[in-house]
């Protein structure tokens with residue numbers, strides 16, 4: 363008896379002795395943790411955070427084994443890893459640098475803890491922000507960037523590295539290597555198709571992932587087997603899903619017709635069998651898709667939706683809002699037939715998403731938000747994108763994975779992002795409701811934790827007011 367008591371008191375001593383406790387900076391208690399890989403709901407767990415990372419996720423009953431300088435009570439809430447917007451832009455020229463910089467906190471207030479910048483015309487600033495954020499000198503989501511994108515000679519886009527020869531290509535990629543870009547973005551306004559394929563191969567050889575628009579004069583098989591990382595914009599899947607892909611691609615390549623000429627024919631010759639055969643090939647090659655449905659939807663339906671009084675515009679700088687006119691003016695030139703084609707193109711693109719998911723292609727959520735892309739507002743746009751994914755047939759869990767899991771997967775950052783587990787960065791979003799039941803719950807944000815720092819609802823609202831004040 364004496365011996366048992368003695369042992370018991372030793373055990374109690376150890377349990378109560380603060381020197382035996384594991385020190386943490388923050389303990390997040392009471393929440394239901396969503397395992398974003400499986401959809402499993404974990405209750406009765408505590409997240410311990412030290413500095414910018416998750417120290418451990420442990421059972422509530424082991425609480426006395428930890429000591430922390432602060433606690434966050436998330437009772438009744440749901441926690442997911444931070445959201446990623448995997449296709450944004452910072453641009454519009456040097457005069458808009460500050461307005462672009464003001465978008466950084468706006469992303470965080472919407473639970474977006476990382477963004478992937480897909481090139482524009484203020485790359486030096488974006489590269490600088492990336493470093494400042496990484497070193498805690500600037501407040502914003504973790505920033506990954508392609509730096510300037512690769513294009514042909516005299517492309518319509520500003521700020522590109524323009525290349526016409528293999529030699530220029532190599533010099534271009536050399537300079538991107540020096541900038542330590544996170545991936546390489548390619549568009550094909552004036553870029554020759556052969557050189558386009560050569561960039562994909564060379565980039566891959568040098569260890570870079572590529573993200574690109576797809577030249578209409580190439581087949582999906584050609585670009586995917588060259589090693590393309592992501593197809594940016596789901597509309598590029600249309601031709602690839604048509605039984606006439608080969609034939610129409612050849613006609614476009616020979617200059618007999620334009621893509622626009624054959625678009626109605628493409629839309630009417632899409633079959634599940636052809637789509638699935640193309641998508642399976644893409645999945646096997648590891649080519650992912652960034653559908654950007656939100657921008658397609660918004661520009662397709664400009665005839666029906668008036669955005670003039672969108673309340674969210676108070677968070678966007680006046681100069682950036684002005685860049686939205688470009689697409690509005692272009693759409694305004696469309697006659698009734700062209701508008702109907704716009705609608706049909708969007709609806710068809712959206713309908714392909716179910717097959718894309720089924721094929722095993724990784725869907726990566728990105729919005730195209732930033733400048734030029736009218737009314738696809740940085741921050742809120744990603745939540746709308748996820749909603750469109752669910753409307754298109756994805757489960758809420760799959761929609762969440764496209765942002766949270768597949769973003770880091772593409773950039774090979776999964777060891778530090780995309781899950782709530784020991785060793786990952788403490789980038790978390792605390793939600794009032796369960797997003798697996800209704801994806802709209804991603805907008806019901808109670809708190810954002812960015813690299814271990816808590817921003818509760820009150821602070822987030824205060825930040826939003828500050829952002830709005832900057833745009834007065």
Ligand SMILES: [Zn+2]
Pocket residue numbers: 449450451480730
């Ligand atoms: Zn874009």
